[in-house]
Amino acid sequence: MKKVEAIIRPEHFQTLRKRLESFGVKGLTVSEVAGCGKQKGQEGVFRGNKFEVTLLPKVKIEMVIGEEQLDEIIELITECSYTGKVGDGKIFVFDVQEAIRIRTKERGVEAIS
Amino acid sequence: MKKVEAIIRPEHFQTLRKRLESFGVKGLTVSEVAGCGKQKGQEGVFRGNKFEVTLLPKVKIEMVIGEEQLDEIIELITECSYTGKVGDGKIFVFDVQEAIRIRTKERGVEAIS
Amino acid sequence: MKKVEAIIRPEHFQTLRKRLESFGVKGLTVSEVAGCGKQKGQEGVFRGNKFEVTLLPKVKIEMVIGEEQLDEIIELITECSYTGKVGDGKIFVFDVQEAIRIRTKERGVEAIS
Amino acid sequence: MDAVAVDTMWVMIATFLVFFMHAGFAMLETGFSRSKNAVNILMKNLLTMATAVIAFYVVGFAFMFGDTAGGILGMSGFALSGVDDIGFFAFQAMFAATCATIISGAVAERMKLGSYIALAVAMVVIIYPMVGHWIWSDNGWLANLGFVDFAGSTVVHFTGAAAAAVAVFILGGRIGKYNKDGSANAIPGHNLPLGALGVFILWFGWFGFNGGSTLSPADPLLTSIVVCTALSASGGVVATALYTMLKYKRVDGSLTMNGALAGLVGITAGAADVAPIGALIMGLVAGVILVEAVALLDNKLKLDDPVGAIAVHGICGIWGTVAVGLFALEGGLFYGGGVALLGIQALGVAAVMAWVLGSTFVVVKIIGALGGGIRVSEEEELAGLDFSEHGSNAYDQGSTALGLGNRQSTAGVGEDLITRLDSIAKDKKGASV
Amino acid sequence: MDAVAVDTMWVMIATFLVFFMHAGFAMLETGFSRSKNAVNILMKNLLTMATAVIAFYVVGFAFMFGDTAGGILGMSGFALSGVDDIGFFAFQAMFAATCATIISGAVAERMKLGSYIALAVAMVVIIYPMVGHWIWSDNGWLANLGFVDFAGSTVVHFTGAAAAAVAVFILGGRIGKYNKDGSANAIPGHNLPLGALGVFILWFGWFGFNGGSTLSPADPLLTSIVVCTALSASGGVVATALYTMLKYKRVDGSLTMNGALAGLVGITAGAADVAPIGALIMGLVAGVILVEAVALLDNKLKLDDPVGAIAVHGICGIWGTVAVGLFALEGGLFYGGGVALLGIQALGVAAVMAWVLGSTFVVVKIIGALGGGIRVSEEEELAGLDFSEHGSNAYDQGSTALGLGNRQSTAGVGEDLITRLDSIAKDKKGASV
Amino acid sequence: MDAVAVDTMWVMIATFLVFFMHAGFAMLETGFSRSKNAVNILMKNLLTMATAVIAFYVVGFAFMFGDTAGGILGMSGFALSGVDDIGFFAFQAMFAATCATIISGAVAERMKLGSYIALAVAMVVIIYPMVGHWIWSDNGWLANLGFVDFAGSTVVHFTGAAAAAVAVFILGGRIGKYNKDGSANAIPGHNLPLGALGVFILWFGWFGFNGGSTLSPADPLLTSIVVCTALSASGGVVATALYTMLKYKRVDGSLTMNGALAGLVGITAGAADVAPIGALIMGLVAGVILVEAVALLDNKLKLDDPVGAIAVHGICGIWGTVAVGLFALEGGLFYGGGVALLGIQALGVAAVMAWVLGSTFVVVKIIGALGGGIRVSEEEELAGLDFSEHGSNAYDQGSTALGLGNRQSTAGVGEDLITRLDSIAKDKKGASV
Numbered sequence A, B, C: 001m002k003k004v005e006a007i008i009r010p011e012h013f014q015t016l017r018k019r020l021e022s023f024g025v026k027g028l029t030v031s032e033v034a035g036c037g038k039q040k041g042q043e044g045v046f047r048g049n050k051f052e053v054t055l056l057p058k059v060k061i062e063m064v065i066g067e068e069q070l071d072e073i074i075e076l077i078t079e080c081s082y083t084g085k086v087g088d089g090k091i092f093v094f095d096v097q098e099a100i101r102i103r104t105k106e107r108g109v110e111a112i113s
Numbered sequence D, E, F: 001m002d003a004v005a006v007d008t009m010w011v012m013i014a015t016f017l018v019f020f021m022h023a024g025f026a027m028l029e030t031g032f033s034r035s036k037n038a039v040n041i042l043m044k045n046l047l048t049m050a051t052a053v054i055a056f057y058v059v060g061f062a063f064m065f066g067d068t069a070g071g072i073l074g075m076s077g078f079a080l081s082g083v084d085d086i087g088f089f090a091f092q093a094m095f096a097a098t099c100a101t102i103i104s105g106a107v108a109e110r111m112k113l114g115s116y117i118a119l120a121v122a123m124v125v126i127i128y129p130m131v132g133h134w135i136w137s138d139n140g141w142l143a144n145l146g147f148v149d150f151a152g153s154t155v156v157h158f159t160g161a162a163a164a165a166v167a168v169f170i171l172g173g174r175i176g177k178y179n180k181d182g183s184a185n186a187i188p189g190h191n192l193p194l195g196a197l198g199v200f201i202l203w204f205g206w207f208g209f210n211g212g213s214t215l216s217p218a219d220p221l222l223t224s225i226v227v228c229t230a231l232s233a234s235g236g237v238v239a240t241a242l243y244t245m246l247k248y249k250r251v252d253g254s255l256t257m258n259g260a261l262a263g264l265v266g267i268t269a270g271a272a273d274v275a276p277i278g279a280l281i282m283g284l285v286a287g288v289i290l291v292e293a294v295a296l297l298d299n300k301l302k303l304d305d306p307v308g309a310i311a312v313h314g315i316c317g318i319w320g321t322v323a324v325g326l327f328a329l330e331g332g333l334f335y336g337g338g339v340a341l342l343g344i345q346a347l348g349v350a351a352v353m354a355w356v357l358g359s360t361f362v363v364v365k366i367i368g369a370l371g372g373g374i375r376v377s378e379e380e381e382l383a384g385l386d387f388s389e390h391g392s393n394a395y396d397q398g399s400t401a402l403g404l405g406n407r408q409s410t411a412g413v414g415e416d417l418i419t420r421l422d423s424i425a426k427d428k429k430g431a432s433v
């Protein structure tokens, strides 16, 4: 099993979610994060003082999936989240030792299917 | 060392936290996440338009623990977070390369005990 | 590649971010989390009822970096986030299997530089 | 210009101000409860005003101010038939709504909307008009005894709070409020700025509540009434701030806000009968009483009242009524008037308490029997009443940041909630509407 | 004391109350739209009040109440020259601002600030005064026909809503509102407690709106007007709550809030001409109409109106105007008055509709042509108007928790937004200011 | 109906409106500062009202309006003894509270609650009454010179702002406000909708502030005063919006809100003496002055004033006072009145400035010496004043989503905060309460 962690633009999330669902991804967990990287912040004005917005809102998606799906899922994420402008985000892949479904106590691939 | 990542129902969190504490877990980190899986969303109404609530709020608990505690902790989480209905959540386990306690610069198991 | 996960005091974040930037870290992702560990909570009063604040706000920083930077970055985080009082936080290190930059489809170290 | 026009103007303006107090109640109660129940509490307040105006128009006003049947209840003027001074009706309708809405805060976060509205209607139709007839109609038996309740510490505030206490007693505390060992947990309100706004609005409206009760700006006591109102409210604030600092080591925000209301309730009965200095003292005492009353109700009596309504309107309502017997320039104990007035005031409070506790108990039991209980299911309570009773949440701050939009912060409590909503909806209609 | 002073006082107080309604509009509209556009909607409301007062002072008042040119338009009193009763001007200026600000809610979340202000000025300068002259000036042609619109269901509310409909029609829906198959999505408002506060404030102010339209507290109808206003609003609330329960299985929070306004708009034309029972029925009907109107506009007509302004002020404005023909004690169909009045009322609505739709269409087209369109860019709309048009967000709750402070919840939408802001700023100035 | 009753009614209503301005101040200041200090700022506002009413009752009113001691200070009427017109007292007490509460916004987010209250009491007891006696009592020396300050641009607003400037100067900026190179950072307010609500409430109340200062609706100038107030406020809004668009390329939300207040402060002195067109110009100028004043104070003078109180009430207060010398129909420079009045106005401002700066400096230094400094500890400031001074937070949005409930967003700043709270509590009591 692998954990895929994708950090993407917030506005891409809903499309990606639907695509992943059709593809057959069984579960995922998302959270609001903020990030910085190549993409530079913006400038705000409040009462005449300029301020820099150094962190940009991103969405982090975590999915634990079977190894065989990995390439296709990476493909799919890359496709859905692409604009070609800096800030599109990153995908990271990790090894997973074990997965347990609390409801059924199933373990391993069963737990995530 | 292992990292245990549990995604559970929000309302189970406080009990679980207390149980983990009594069990001897030394530290944990939680965050608010949203997830989807087997559990289907709900339907809301606003100004007469129905809308689907596709993501459900969950709590993510991250704990880095010693390997020997792993089974018992999985047991404990499964117990506390169980209702038997879909949506109870998942536990994932990862390898940890290193842990450092910032305050003391201790490393490895020392850092988390 | 390694993933460095640091859980630190919120008020240290901005300094750390600037230091990491000067050091040459190319990207990072942060999120708001809550944690408990050695550090005990505080007591609040609302309408005369005392309540315990069991979870303290922390910031979680995630960075995927090249292996060669690991030691220096740990050093840097430890330095910036140190007060010597309990609650300074932890750093965890994980292996990363793969990294992909969505914009360019670069993989591996290229993706994070 | 005839005097009638001037009096009419005064009463109308006071009517508007008392109406506006309901914005204050709504904000206070919303701010002091949790965000997952915010829409519900707002609806309870808005619907109280709406149903109260209608019910008081059809029946309540007649019971309260109609020709008396033995000093007990009025019996003419249904749907305003034969009523000349309908400006007075408008003013009084706002008072009736005030009395009823006091309950909404105390039962917040767990009482079914339908059951609550049924109770509010009962309040406006009979429970409150009965009290009002006794004390404010020309021939009420308490009025005839010389009972003094100028603008309604007892008639409006204590009546509402006593009914609230009954409802809370029957309901029980919110899930998570009390531990097994009987100790109480703090359940902090979710938006104190809204709560504070509510307090300012209430204070503002209260000037109309007390001042308007003169029914004429030519009343030579008017300015004194306004000054007493301001001084007592101020006394309440200062006393609560100091006393919580003493008792809890912090100036408790939400109690100090309640303190203003404690002072206001405390002066409502006596505004036309005491001196400014008396008003100030009454307010200071009310502020201290409030803090103790909240602790007592919360920890000892286990009446879980999220906004402090029973303490503010009930306990301080009693204080305000009884304090007239102490501070009244005419007949007050401290001004050499002996204990006669004090006795009458106490008797009045006791009589009203007996009637309100008893009648409300019966009414709530009937509502519960007809509607399958007055409390929402445990599951709905955990999820918050907003989503289950109203289908959407009060806040949606996240939508912009994440594009998640529809992520419901309170929707995670169990899969079968939705499937049960239709039947709940039916229950509710059966129960009350 | 002379009668003039008393009347002046009454009109001034009513002026203040109608002014305060704008706080209500601002809160309602802010609460019902998304947080990323909150500053923008607040600015639209504040600037509407400011520009309306000035524009009505310079031109609008003269067009509306100046010496008539053939019953069509007034032609004297520019900048109040030669105007004696400037208290009446103050009162009327608040009405003009009300009419204009109705648009702001309907076009929320996507219309350029500059374009909106240009439209608001046009409303106050000519579109609204024309209607007002026809109906409220001594020699207006509709007034002469016997058209009844006591406090402005048509003059103020319908006029504003009709103009709003035109602007919304030209603008189109918000991104994400409609799916390809034509179905509508819910875009929940971000802060219903603020919305509810807005409703309470509006209701409060409406007492001045309707009550103040007597221009004197000596008007024997005053108390009846106040009672009718309260009953109709209450009817609106109750009907909406029950009807949404029936139709959607939940008491819809935001629609019930709108229901109060539906009842208020519904009684504005007839407040001085109907009986309390008539007012109650008119309000009940308005509440049901509202729910259907919102569904109709939203789903069928695809007029995306985030706050329901067109339904509340437009459809219920028509209802209120026409209902006078049914419920008026003198001349109403239900009171044996035949259909004459009904016909006049309908004619009036039709005439006003023709003028407002036509003139607003032309004005909006001109504004669009001069300003490079009236709608913000897609990118700005996604990011929210607050950051792009005002440079900061409405909320910054996060700063304390995280020390992040400057994390902008709405700033992530695209790298070139900032670089385009200067040119946008220039466009905007060209367009309207 | 006697004229007295009508005048009383007018003054009472104005009293209520000026009271209500404090809801506006509270909302504005809360919205413009950070959420971690929201309870604290609310408490400061509520306690200002409460202590001001009491202190003005006991002492302040006597100093201000008592029989004069050489035109410098009043010396009779303590605790209202021998005072007939206590309605006038009520009205004036609200003014005194207004003057004091101006300070609360400027010192927000870092001044100890106890120290602040001590300063507020000093304002109401002596600093403000001294100024008031000079200008508004029958025998004040400035009044005798012909100084014009109709409703208090100088007496109330400039006095409050000058004291605020002293307190801010002594306090220094908030942590993080100024960089080592002296440049200023933006610290955005956390809730602009609340801030906007505050502005609308203030404007609403201001009609009572200026209009009520006639003390009678029979004053033939009343309607002109109301019109001038509306026009100047509108001018302020429009000018700020346009000027920030010019200067910063965006219509700055919070400055435009301040712009309304700038216009209101700007017309307060001259409302009864200028023409509508003069009022409009005064407001427009005030809006521009405001933007420059905020920039100047923030960046050059380094007076860190989170809500812009010093710019709004101070700089625009001076402008309003001096502008009377330019725009007064009688005696104004632009109306051929020469520079005499202008000189008197300038002299008045200078005299008031000298007194207020000097006396406030001494008072604040004394408070600091007695209370161990007037500023909270760095640790408390970082954590937010809410938790350390009041024990709970203003918002608890998270409880529903996560069931975390007690997670304190501001509680993470250091382990020894709690252990120090008791001693802080003691300090505070020593200092001021």
Ligand SMILES: Nc1ncnc2c1ncn2[C@@H]1O[C@H](COP(=O)(O)OP(=O)(O)O)[C@@H](O)[C@H]1O
Pocket: A007, A034, A035, A036, A037, A038, A039, A040, A056, A058, A085, A086, A087, A088, A089, A090, C026, C027, C028, C029, C030, C062, C063, C064, C065, C101, C102, C103, C112
């Ligand atoms: N090395 C990294 N470790 C963790 N997160 C990263 C890393 N680099 C980038 N990110 C995340 O990805 C987001 C997009 O990266 P950025 O460099 O701005 O764009 P791009 O991927 O198009 O070059 C960042 O905002 C950050 O949240």
Ligand SMILES: Nc1ncnc2c1ncn2[C@@H]1O[C@H](COP(=O)(O)OP(=O)(O)O)[C@@H](O)[C@H]1O
Pocket: A026, A027, A028, A029, A030, A062, A063, A064, A065, A101, A102, A103, A112, B007, B034, B035, B036, B037, B038, B039, B056, B058, B085, B086, B087, B088, B089, B090
């Ligand atoms: N493969 C997965 N990867 C990451 N998170 C998952 C995965 N599957 C489920 N989750 C998380 O667990 C939660 C519960 O899963 P769900 O499938 O709804 O219930 P159950 O575990 O009872 O079958 C989801 O809401 C989601 O947050």
Ligand SMILES: Nc1ncnc2c1ncn2[C@@H]1O[C@H](COP(=O)(O)OP(=O)(O)O)[C@@H](O)[C@H]1O
Pocket: B026, B027, B028, B029, B030, B062, B063, B064, B065, B101, B102, B103, B112, C007, C034, C035, C036, C037, C038, C039, C040, C056, C058, C085, C086, C087, C088, C089, C090
């Ligand atoms: N074993 C752990 N697993 C995950 N997070 C931890 C663990 N231990 C500590 N943390 C996180 O680190 C934070 C600081 O830890 P704490 O024990 O309070 O201080 P210190 O590291 O100084 O001993 C905690 O609030 C928690 O968020």
